[in-house]
Amino acid sequence: MIEVLLMDGTQDSQAENALKVAVDELAKCVGLVNLKGTGYNPQMYNLVKSLESKSYDSRRRQVNTEELILNAYDKTKAFPGLVVIATDQDLFSPGINWCFGTSTGCYETDNLGRRVNERDYIIGSKSRMQSFGELVFLFAHEMGHKFGAAPSGRRNTVENLGSHCTNNNCIMQQNVNLNEAIRYAQRLYKKLERGEIDSLFCNQCGQDLRNNNQ
């Protein structure tokens, strides 16, 4: 079973609710997903705040995503699943002015140089989000990558900052144009809300997720 832990560094329930929608979408394809860390928890909130301040670049007034993940890894490597960090801080990654979020893996090496304690992280920031649908998109899209949707070489995929799906109404599409990406995310979530689509993942990406996780 897939385990997901939310580390919520925000004070309203938007990030939590967006992650719940994204987890439900994933669960439609892979069966049960066990989501932990929801519900406002001052201990977790304060932990995220301390990780943010350790990773803060005061000249840029932004949090460095690479440092945030390294700092979070120290505290969470005992958790055997995917860790999702929600923040209200503005984010940057080295080489990028700012980003909505990112996902990456982290590991240690043993004395033979082998990777041990490999863990996956997703960070999502509310700071530049204009709508709930964008947060849902960020979480569901990144979880899609983590759990095997739209793999390289599959039919109807394209290499565009990683392998992405080209099917209509699929959350695994990638738009390079920022405004288009925002509009697409909002439109897709509205379609789900209105019941015009059954899932944020197209049939092919849904099948990828089933194949990889059952």
Ligand SMILES: [Zn+2]
């Ligand atoms: Zn992507």
Ligand SMILES: [Zn+2]
């Ligand atoms: Zn797809």
